[in-house]
Amino acid sequence: MMGRCIYCQEKAGWFKGVCQECKGMLQAIQNLGGQFSFRSLLDALMKACPSNSKIERFLDSDIQGQGSIRDIVTARMTNQLAHTMGQPTDMTAKKVKWIREAEAQNPTPNDLPGPVNPYRR
Numbered sequence: 703m704m705g706r707c708i709y710c711q712e713k714a715g716w717f718k719g720v721c722q723e724c725k726g727m728l729q730a731i732q733n734l735g736g737q738f739s740f741r742s743l744l745d746a747l748m749k750a751c752p753s754n755s756k757i758e759r760f761l762d763s764d765i766q767g768q769g770s771i772r773d774i775v776t777a778r779m780t781n782q783l784a785h786t787m788g789q790p791t792d793m794t795a796k797k798v799k800w801i802r803e804a805e806a807q808n809p810t811p812n813d814l815p816g817p818v819n820p821y822r823r
């Protein structure tokens with residue numbers, strides 16, 4: 703039985719949980735260290751993986767339910783920015799995931815079609 707990659711769900715090979723490209727992308731993130739922009743992250747990922755849709759799946763994968771790789775990266779960059787501005791935070795991937803999901807469920811009123819109802823909560 704062929705194993706499937708836990709990140710992109712594509713065939714990973716015999717007894718493997720992670721395919722070659724996703725392994726390369728994980729390594730690329732490690733190589734970036736603590737300081738990087740989203741742009742440099744994408745550049746590094748595109749060098750490791752030729753498929754944009756696969757990079758998207760990799761970023762959105764949530765292996766342990768603790769937040770996707772995108773959430774982990776967002777948390778890391780949020781903390782860096784806050785630190786730079788002298789207001790350290792403890793943003794975690796789980797918090798980013800929670801905020802993202804809360805926003806998806808409760809869009810701001812401006813995003814909703816139709817007339818404004820002042821009584822709507």
Ligand SMILES: [Zn+2]
Pocket residue numbers: 707708709710711712720721722723724725
């Ligand atoms: Zn993969």
